[in-house]
Structures are given as structure tokens and as C-alpha cells.
Amino acid sequence: MPTAWVDWAAGWVEWQAEGGAADRLLNIAREQKITVWRIRQRDIQLHACCRARRYGGLRRAARRCGMRMRVVRRHGLPFFLFRHRHRTGLLAGIALSLLLIWQLSGRIWITQVQGGTDELAGQVMQVLRPLGIRPGAPLPREGTEQIRLEAMEQLPQVSFLSIVFSGCRAQVIVRPRETPPPIDTLPVHLIAAADGVVRRVVVGSGTPLVSPGDAVRAGDLLISGIREEPHATRLLTARGEVWAETRRTYRFTVPLRERQLVPEGETIYLPQLYVFGLTIPLYGSGALPPDYVVDRREAELTARGRQLPVGIRCVRLRQPVERTVLRTEEQAGQMLRRQWSEQCAALQREKITVLHTRKQLDTQEQAVCLTVECACLENIAAPAQVLKNFGKNS
Amino acid sequence: MKRGKAGLRRFEKQAALPAGFLQPAARIELCERQQAILEGCSALLCCGEEEITLKTARGAVRIRGAGLLLQVLAETEAVVTGEILSVEFV
Structure with a gap:
């Protein structure tokens, strides 16, 4: 057939x-x-x-x-x-594209680092680049084991590194090394970091001095690092959690009239063409004004969600202009609500639970203020050394 | 020679071997009435829009239909497409 x-x-x-x-x-x-x-x-x-x-x-x-x-x-x-034999440009284009495909199919087009922060990804690529893992470099024929070991030697902050090839894309998978917490050797008390009413006490080691329902002030001893035994007094590192209901007050202010530097002035575009790791600036070499605001834009070419090794990066510089921003009370109120929700998210990140709140919105001549009084449930236990010169005296 | 072929055929039957295991045999595969694939045909005897006849080792196969087209004719294979009405050995 x-x-x-x-x-x-x-x-x-x-x-x-x-x-x-x-x-x-x-x-x-x-x-x-x-x-x-x-x-x-x-x-x-x-x-x-x-x-x-x-x-x-x-x-x-x-x-x-x-x-x-x-x-x-x-x-x-x-x-x-045969029909297009006189169109040399077309035939040359076909031949060139075939040559390019043949040449480039044996090279790395894109490198991607997975896992870890952007900073770690930068460090990993800095090490891998001289070892031959970079856009434009030929695909390694003898496998990546040797490269992987050499990179691991140079990157003590990485606990795992693997290089996987998917066609012409090199994917580097890394896991940052997690440093274990330092072993506590000094005797430590746990004291209250804020005023509050104790709701729950969890003791890991040490002598608890408060119980649920007790009111404590900032600096009060919560869990002692001294344990009295029948024939001796032992100094140890107190560990535990003391969850208490605390009071917090937040005040947010948004002015109704404000002078701001807005990047709305003259705009300078600095386009760059990148091809297989090579960056070609498409602008002159004149000195750039220092007070301009940098706005980086990257127009990356993608195919099926994968970045291609060719594209244009454009850095946009915008001149800041001083402008007077006028806001209505409603707009100011919206900004205040946004600020409060951001504060709530920050509290949540610190493992502080907001139990209940009382909000008060005041409109003054030039600004709108939001005062939030809230009751929170948080761990107020903070470490404090038993003896300041314990290490030196012993 | 004929006796030899008949003997092989008889042995195939007695040994419960699939037909065409020991000697070449024509195979016809029909896909509804739209396509017929013939393997083991040795010559084209007739080719028309209403009838296509092909020679096989054990006689001729006549395909009747409407708008018949000999899609492929290779050394031992033929593919017939169109509105197939009947396939018969003649």
C-alpha cells in the first residue's frame, strides 16, 4: 500500500x-x-x-x-x-531551514530550573553554564551524570540536582539543602512577648508557671528553664507554646489629596533580541537618564506553552512626573479595606488568628482613617536567656 | 501436482491448521460494502465500474457493485472501493 x-x-x-x-x-x-x-x-x-x-x-x-x-x-x-527552479530565494530558504533544523536539533534550546528560589536558579545556571548546559550548547552525548556530580560539588546549598532532557529543552530539577535548626545548649526561659490572657499551654520541656485563664504582662515568665529536683537544681532549655488572647490596634490613613511621582512622562524603549542565550541590543549606546523608572517587559515566543530560544526582551524606561492625586471618600475607603485585608493576610502568615474586630472609620479634612481594634489568639512565648554569661562562667 | 496440493489441503484440515498455512491462498477482507482488500491475487481479468474480476490461486473472484474503483493494484494485492454488492468465486 x-x-x-x-x-x-x-x-x-x-x-x-x-x-x-x-x-x-x-x-x-x-x-x-x-x-x-x-x-x-x-x-x-x-x-x-x-x-x-x-x-x-x-x-x-x-x-x-x-x-x-x-x-x-x-x-x-x-x-x-522543478516548477520553482528559477525562484532561487525560495529554494535557498528551504535548504537553509533544513540546514538549521539539522544543526539546531542537536543543541540545547532552552534551560529551565525547577525548585528553589529565583536566586538559587541563577546560582545553579551560573555553575552549569561552563559545564555545557546553556542555550546553544550541543546536547551532551555521554550523559549528564558527570556534569551533575561536578555541579553538586560546586553547589553546597543544593541537596539534589538532576538534569533531564526533553527534546532540545534541558530541565534542571534542584532541591535546596535545608539546614537543621541549631542545637540549643544554653538554658532558656520562655517569657511573654505581649500582654494577654492565657488560653492554652503546651510544654515541651521546663516548668510551666502559668495556666489557662491567667492574665500575663509582656516580660512575665511563662515556662521556666530551671527545674528544682530533690538534690539539685537543673538548668535546661524551656520549650513549649503559650497561646493567649491579646489585643492589637491598627490604624490606617489614606490622604484625600496626595502628591505622587507617577511614571507617565517620556518613555524610552530598549529592545533586546535574544537568540540561544545571546542577547543583541537593538538600541544605541547613549547614556541613560538615572531618575527614570525601569519597567521590564519580556515578549517570549512560546510553542505549546514552552518557551522558544528566540524572542524580544524590552526594557521600558519612564520618566516620573509629579502629579496631585485626588481621591473621593469611597476610593479612600476601598484603599483602607485593601490595606486591612493585607494586614489580615500578614497576621495569618504569622499564625495569628483574629477572633473578633471593631472597626471605626473617621473622615477628617484631608484624610480618611480606619482604626481596627482586634482580639487575637497567638503564641506569646519568646525565649530569654536564664543566665547571660552562663557559657563563660561554666 | 494437483494431487500434491489436494494432499496438503487435506493435511491442513486434519491437523486443524489455519487455511493457507502450508500453501498460498487468497484472502479477502471486506469493510462493510465500501472496501474489499484482496491478498494473493495473481492477475486482473476484468476492470469496470460495475464489475472487477481478479484471478487467484483457486479461481477468479468477481466483485460486483456500482462506481467500483481499483484503488491499488500491486504485485499480489488489490484494493477495491465503491458500492460493493456481491463477492463471488467463479
Whole structure:
């Protein structure tokens, strides 16, 4: 069964034969191992297709059968190239693109670092670049084990590193090394970091001095690092959590009239073309004004969500202009609510639960203020050294 | 020679071997009434829009239908497409 692509690459012809014995011609073709397809016989005409290379043999056979053959249509790459033989630019473009694909398919197009922070990714790439893992470098033939080991040697802050190739994309998977917490050797008390009413006490080590329902002030001793034993006094590191209900007050202010530096002035674009790790600036070398605001924009070319090694990065510099911003009370209120929700998110990150709040919005002449009084549940235990010069005296 | 072929056929049957295991045999595969794939055909006897006849080792196979097209004719294979009405050994 002829496949369409192979036929197209080899070139095929649609032909028509008239008179004589069509069946005999087809049988001769079969005997000569000439594959013929789309055979249709109408009256004395026989229409069919065959490979361009085999047409000559078929024509000779047709003459023996008393038939006259003629080509109706030509298809495929050889005929396409022949038709466009005078368009040298097109042919050169095809040849160049094939050459580029052949050349670039053996090189790294993109490098991506997964896991860890952006800073760590930068450090990893800085180490891997001289080892041959960079855009434009040839794909390593002897595997990546040696590169991986050398990189691990140079990166003590990384506990795991793996280089995986997916086509021309090098994916570097890293895991940052987690340093274990320092072993406490000094005796430590746990004291209250804020005023509050104790709700829950969890003791890891040490002597608890407060119980739920007790009111404490900032600096009060909560869990002692001194343990009295029948024949001795032991100094130890107090560990534990003392959850207490505390009061916090936040005040946010948004002015109704404000002078701001807004980047709305003259704009300078500094486009850069990047090709396989090479950055080509597309602007002059004049000195840049220092007070401009930098706005970096990257227009990356992607295919199926994957970054391509070619694109344009554009750095935009904008001149700041002093402007007076006027706000309505409603706009100011919205800004205050946003500030409070950001504060709530910050408290949540610190593992502080807001139990209940009382908000008060005051409108003054020039500003709108939001005062929030809230009751929070938080761990108020903070370490404090038992003896300041314990290490030196002992 | 004929006796030899008949003997092989008989042995195939007795040994419960699939037909065409010991000697070449034509195979016909039909895909509904739109396409017929013939393997083991040795010559084209007739080719028209309403009838296509192909020679096989054990006689000729006649395909009747409407708008028949000999899609491929290779050394031992043929693919017939169109509205197939009947396939018979003649």
C-alpha cells in the first residue's frame, strides 16, 4: 500500500491510456512490480496513478498493448522543485531551514530550573553554564551524570540536582539543602512577648508557671528553664507554646489629596533580541537618564506553552512626573479595606488568628482613617536567656 | 501436482491448521460494502465500474457493485472501493 508521504517525496503522476487492452496493461504492470492506484476504466479510457519513476516502463508496456498513454497531472516534491527552479530565494530558504533544523536539533534550546528560589536558579545556571548546559550548547552525548556530580560539588546549598532532557529543552530539577535548626545548649526561659490572657499551654520541656485563664504582662515568665529536683537544681532549655488572647490596634490613613511621582512622562524603549542565550541590543549606546523608572517587559515566543530560544526582551524606561492625586471618600475607603485585608493576610502568615474586630472609620479634612481594634489568639512565648554569661562562667 | 496440493489441503484440515498455512491462498477482507482488500491475487481479468474480476490461486473472484474503483493494484494485492454488492468465486 503506497503511503502518501513517500509518494509525495518520490513524485507521482496521474495518467490516462486509450485504446488496446487495458486489463493486459494492468497485468503487465503487476508483473513488473509497478504499483498502480486509483484505477478507473470508462469506455475506452483508463485512468490511473503511478510513481513518476515507473511511468517510462509503463509507457513501454502500453505500446506493446496497443495503448496510447499521456500524463494528466504531476504531483510531488520533484515536480514542485522543478516548477520553482528559477525562484532561487525560495529554494535557498528551504535548504537553509533544513540546514538549521539539522544543526539546531542537536543543541540545547532552552534551560529551565525547577525548585528553589529565583536566586538559587541563577546560582545553579551560573555553575552549569561552563559545564555545557546553556542555550546553544550541543546536547551532551555521554550523559549528564558527570556534569551533575561536578555541579553538586560546586553547589553546597543544593541537596539534589538532576538534569533531564526533553527534546532540545534541558530541565534542571534542584532541591535546596535545608539546614537543621541549631542545637540549643544554653538554658532558656520562655517569657511573654505581649500582654494577654492565657488560653492554652503546651510544654515541651521546663516548668510551666502559668495556666489557662491567667492574665500575663509582656516580660512575665511563662515556662521556666530551671527545674528544682530533690538534690539539685537543673538548668535546661524551656520549650513549649503559650497561646493567649491579646489585643492589637491598627490604624490606617489614606490622604484625600496626595502628591505622587507617577511614571507617565517620556518613555524610552530598549529592545533586546535574544537568540540561544545571546542577547543583541537593538538600541544605541547613549547614556541613560538615572531618575527614570525601569519597567521590564519580556515578549517570549512560546510553542505549546514552552518557551522558544528566540524572542524580544524590552526594557521600558519612564520618566516620573509629579502629579496631585485626588481621591473621593469611597476610593479612600476601598484603599483602607485593601490595606486591612493585607494586614489580615500578614497576621495569618504569622499564625495569628483574629477572633473578633471593631472597626471605626473617621473622615477628617484631608484624610480618611480606619482604626481596627482586634482580639487575637497567638503564641506569646519568646525565649530569654536564664543566665547571660552562663557559657563563660561554666 | 494437483494431487500434491489436494494432499496438503487435506493435511491442513486434519491437523486443524489455519487455511493457507502450508500453501498460498487468497484472502479477502471486506469493510462493510465500501472496501474489499484482496491478498494473493495473481492477475486482473476484468476492470469496470460495475464489475472487477481478479484471478487467484483457486479461481477468479468477481466483485460486483456500482462506481467500483481499483484503488491499488500491486504485485499480489488489490484494493477495491465503491458500492460493493456481491463477492463471488467463479
